[in-house]
Amino acid sequence: MIKKRLLVMTGGGDCPGLNAVIRAVVKRMESEKDWEVLGSIEAFNGILRDPPQVVRLTSRDVSGIHIRGGTILKTTNKGGPFAWPVQQDDGSWTTEDRSDELLERLADPLHVEAVVSIGGEGSMDIAQRLYEKGLNIIGIPKTIDNDLSSTDVTFGFQSAVEVATDAVDKLVTTAASHSRLMILEVMGRNAGWIGLSAALAGGADVCLIPEIPYDIDKVVEKVRTRMNDGRGFAIIVISEGAKPLGGSTVSRKSDEVGYQNDILGGVGHLLLSELKERMDVTARVMILGHLQRGGTPTAYDRILATEYGVKAVELVLEGDYGKMVSYRKPNVVSVPIADAINQYNYVTLDSDLVKTARGVNIFLGD
Numbered sequence: 001m002i003k004k005r006l007l008v009m010t011g012g013g014d015c016p017g018l019n020a021v022i023r024a025v026v027k028r029m030e031s032e033k034d035w036e037v038l039g040s041i042e043a044f045n046g047i048l049r050d051p052p053q054v055v056r057l058t059s060r061d062v063s064g065i066h067i068r069g070g071t072i073l074k075t076t077n078k079g080g081p082f083a084w085p086v087q088q089d090d091g092s093w094t095t096e097d098r099s100d101e102l103l104e105r106l107a108d109p110l111h112v113e114a115v116v117s118i119g120g121e122g123s124m125d126i127a128q129r130l131y132e133k134g135l136n137i138i139g140i141p142k143t144i145d146n147d148l149s150s151t152d153v154t155f156g157f158q159s160a161v162e163v164a165t166d167a168v169d170k171l172v173t174t175a176a177s178h179s180r181l182m183i184l185e186v187m188g189r190n191a192g193w194i195g196l197s198a199a200l201a202g203g204a205d206v207c208l209i210p211e212i213p214y215d216i217d218k219v220v221e222k223v224r225t226r227m228n229d230g231r232g233f234a235i236i237v238i239s240e241g242a243k244p245l246g247g248s249t250v251s252r253k254s255d256e257v258g259y260q261n262d263i264l265g266g267v268g269h270l271l272l273s274e275l276k277e278r279m280d281v282t283a284r285v286m287i288l289g290h291l292q293r294g295g296t297p298t299a300y301d302r303i304l305a306t307e308y309g310v311k312a313v314e315l316v317l318e319g320d321y322g323k324m325v326s327y328r329k330p331n332v333v334s335v336p337i338a339d340a341i342n343q344y345n346y347v348t349l350d351s352d353l354v355k356t357a358r359g360v361n362i363f364l365g366d
Contacts, residue, residue, distance in 0.1 A: 003034055003035055004034055004113040004114075005111055005113055006035055006112070006113065006114050006313070006316060007037075007040055007054070007110070007114070007115045007116070008026075008037060008038070008039050008040075008057070008115075008116045009043045009073060009116070009118065010043065010071040010073050010075045010119065010142070011042075011043030011076065011080075011117060011122070011126070012076075012077050012119040012120040012142070012143070013120065014071060014075050014293050014294075015142055015144045015155070015160070016144075016156050016159035016160075016295060016296065016297030016298070017142070017155040017159065017297040017301040017304070018142060018156075018305070019062075019065040019066055019068050019069075019070065019072055020066035020155075020301070020306050020309070021155070021305045022071065022073065023065050023306070024306040024307075024308070024309025024310050024313075025037060025310075025312060025313055026057045027059055028310045036056065037056070037057045038055065038110070038112065039055050039056075039057045040052075041054070041055070041074050042074045043117070043119070044081050045078075046073075047102055047110070048079075048084060048102060066302050067296055069295045069297065077122065077259060078256065078257065078258030078259045079258040081097070081098050081101075082126065083097075083258070084096050085257050085258040087257075099129070099130065099133060102130075103130070103134065103135060114137070114316045114321065115130075115135060116138050116139075116312045117137060117140070118140040119140075119142055119143075120141070120147070121148055123142075124139050124340055125341050127139045127337055128337040128338055128341060131322040138315050138324070138325070139324035139325070140308045141154045141155075141308075141325065143156060144157055144160035144187060144194065144292055144293060145187065145188050145189050145194065146188075146193040146194070147193070147344055147345045148341075149340060149341075149344065150324065150326055150339050151326040151340070152326075152327045152329050153304070155297075155305040156297070156301060157193065158300045158301050159296075159297045159298045159301045160292040160293070161197045161198055163295065164184070164186045164195075164198035164237075164292060165198045167186075167198075167202075167286065167291075168198055168199070168202025168203070169202055171235055172203070172233075175233035175235060176233050178282070179227075179232040179282065180282045180283055181227065181233065181235075181275070181281050181284075182233070182234075182235050182236070182283070182284055182286065183238060183271060183272055183284070183285045183286070184237050184238070185238050185239075185266075185268035185285065185287045186198060186239055186240065186288050186292065187240055187288070187293075188209075188240060189240065189241050190249075190344065191209075191211075191239075191346055191347060192209025192212075192239045192241070192242070192346075193345075193347060194239065195208070195209050195238065195239035196239075196353055196354070196357060197353070198237055199237040199362055200353070200356060200357055202235070202237070203235075203360075205226045205234045205235050205236065205362065206219060206223065206235070206363045207362050208237070208239065208271070208365045209365075210239055210241035210242050210243065210249070211346050211347045211348075211349065213242075213243055213244060213245045213246075213247070214243075214244055214245065214364075214366065215244075215245050215366060216244055216245075216274045217278070218363070218366070219236075219363070219365060220275060220279050222234075223275065224279055236271070238267055238268055239267075240264040241267075242271075249262075249267070250264065250266045250267040250270055251264045266287075268285040268287055269285050304327065307332045308327075308332065311325045311332045311334065315334055322337055323336060323337060324336070326340070
């Protein structure tokens with residue numbers, strides 16, 4: 001009997017929980033005797049390489065991987081079917097659209113019936129464009145930034161918050177010992193979910209997020225008050241996409257071929273220099289960086305990732321394509337991918353999270 005083939009892949013930045021999704025997809029589909037699961041190495045790039053880098057996945061291949069960080073299929077945020085990097089004769093680089101070729105390769109020789117794409121905003125955008133070209137595809141939302149709309153939460157976010165919160169806890173003890181101001185810079189790109197959540201859980205004094213440009217003079221006033229209130233130290237959590245009033249995000253262009261996003265980072269040091277221009281303070285900056293992406297996923301993220309994987313397979317079996325799996329408490333449902341990428345998931349100023357932070361006297365820069 002010729003089996004139908006489901007192809008699963010992981011794209012974009014890595015995050016805890018990817019392996020749990022892969023495992024769930026494989027284990028759920030193995031109960032369907034007329035289906036088998038393939039995995040593409042480094043997202044769609046594995047299909048476009050010569051020879052294709054595609055592997056068959058069985059329950060034996062995915063046994064126990066749900067506790068591991070990263071992804072056994074590897075991932076990439078470079079290239080892709082609509083912007084494949086091509087080096088020209090003069091050594092410069094350009095891109096070409098290989099999406100039609102991708103669809104041809106999926107049909108023959110791979111004979112893929114459907115695709116499950118696990119990724120963030122960029123991956124979902126690619127998935128929607130391929131769906132519009134006729135590909136049977138389902139999306140699963142993955143990002144530590146929690147910046148995909150149409151879902152209450154993305155897997156990987158909670159694990160990143162745990163890492164950031166642990167860093168706040170540790171910085172409190174060293175700040176208290178040295179009577180210092182400690183500045184913790186966390187990831188999140190243009191959304192402040194990680195920073196605000198870690199500040200709340202860790203009890204930071206100041207939290208600066210992209211959605212609220214900060215007034216440096218008011219930050220100075222808050223820090224001075226906390227340093228002089230008898231405690232003698234203060235903790236600031238700042239998101240990498242935060243910016244001062246009238247200022248811009250600290251970023252640089254990538255020199256990596258095929259990587260199109262600006263690289264954020266360094267706003268913690270900018271904040272420190274601004275503070276030192278205005279007050280006498282002993283301070284240190286810690287940039288948490290990719291520690292937030294690695295390591296074992298939390299139990300919450302393992303469960304959510306597993307639910308997402310099973311739901312994605314059910315959508316494939318129903319032939320309900322062009323959808324992204326979504327968590328709407330308490331249920332795992334689905335929404336059109338087009339709706340999921342239509343609006344960026346910012347922290348809103350009237351959200352309960354912001355109100356709670358203000359309620360426990362965390363200063364938000366305004």
